[in-house]
Amino acid sequence: MVKTTNMGGGAGRRSDRDLKVRVKTSKGRKIGSTLWLQRQLNDPYVARAKAEGLRSRAAYKIKELDERYKLFKKGQRIVDLGAAPGGWSQVAAPLVGSTDANPLIAAIDFLEMDKISGVVFLQQDFTDDGAPKALIDALGGHKVDIVMSDMASPTTGHRATDHIRIITLVELAADFAINVLAPGGTFVAKVFQGGTEHELLSLLKRHFATTLHAKPKASRQESAETYLIARGFKAQPTD
Numbered sequence: 251m252v253k254t255t256n257m258g259g260g261a262g263r264r265s266d267r268d269l270k271v272r273v274k275t276s277k278g279r280k281i282g283s284t285l286w287l288q289r290q291l292n293d294p295y296v297a298r299a300k301a302e303g304l305r306s307r308a309a310y311k312i313k314e315l316d317e318r319y320k321l322f323k324k325g326q327r328i329v330d331l332g333a334a335p336g337g338w339s340q341v342a343a344p345l346v347g348s349t350d351a352n353p354l355i356a357a358i359d360f361l362e363m364d365k366i367s368g369v370v371f372l373q374q375d376f377t378d379d380g381a382p383k384a385l386i387d388a389l390g391g392h393k394v395d396i397v398m399s400d401m402a403s404p405t406t407g408h409r410a411t412d413h414i415r416i417i418t419l420v421e422l423a424a425d426f427a428i429n430v431l432a433p434g435g436t437f438v439a440k441v442f443q444g445g446t447e448h449e450l451l452s453l454l455k456r457h458f459a460t461t462l463h464a465k466p467k468a469s470r471q472e473s474a475e476t477y478l479i480a481r482g483f484k485a486q487p488t489d
């Protein structure tokens with residue numbers, strides 16, 4: 251078992267007494283979408299991201315993980331899986347000192363993403379055969395210091411299918427990390443509590459010095475998502 255560190259409670263600069271925006275269910279809008287919209291409009295991280303020019307509330311999750319675990323250092327090379335709209339890359343680029351002249355971050359998503367300076371973006375499905383090589387080529391064929399994955403597939407509503415999709419994505423990301431990380435490297439990935447993580451964890455424990463789970467406070471408490479951090483990648487034996 252890996253201990254999950256809960257990184258604290260409420261996010262906001264606003265108090266609970268602040269006025270909440272209520273969204274009326276309109277004709278044609280499903281109740282789920284109405285609740286999502288209402289939650290977005292009342293979410294202090296969404297407001298903060300907008301005010302601070304960050305592209306997503308997810309940016310605060312990686313910021314918190316970095317503040318706590320000191321993930322990013324100058325000169326590191328990073329691959330960002332499931333990068334759009336770009337919050338994680340946006341946070342990481344200045345911290346590693348990535349520039350357009352010397353890009354240190356390769357990011358991928360099948361959705362579009364607006365340009366971030368210092369980030370080479372591939373609009374492609376990470377599960378495509380050529381994607382892993384394209385990412386490494388984008389970084390000049392060098393080994394990578396951090397593979398970070400915030401990938402999540404759109405849910406189908408069918409529990410078993412959604413579950414398999416989530417597990418498959420994180421396993422592919424872990425497999426990629428094991429192939430491309432430099433010794434000492436780090437793998438950070440979104441996982442979901444209650445997932446069949448046993449095999450994944452034992453794989454990571456074989457390849458990394460330490461593994462832990464962390465739940466940043468920017469991650470909604472009601473969400474089953476948590477972040478797995480594996481550090482100290484062990485050098486691969488050469489054949």
Ligand SMILES: C[S@@+](CC[C@H](N)C(=O)[O-])C[C@H]1O[C@@H](n2cnc3c(N)ncnc32)[C@H](O)[C@@H]1O
Pocket residue numbers: 305306308309331332333334335336337338339358359360361374375376377400401402403404419
């Ligand atoms: C939670 S969002 C990422 C947010 C991002 N970390 C940020 O800070 O802006 C998850 C992303 O994973 C992407 N994704 C899911 N499956 C993918 C796949 N197979 N290949 C590429 N991207 C994928 C989705 O398109 C989505 O943009």
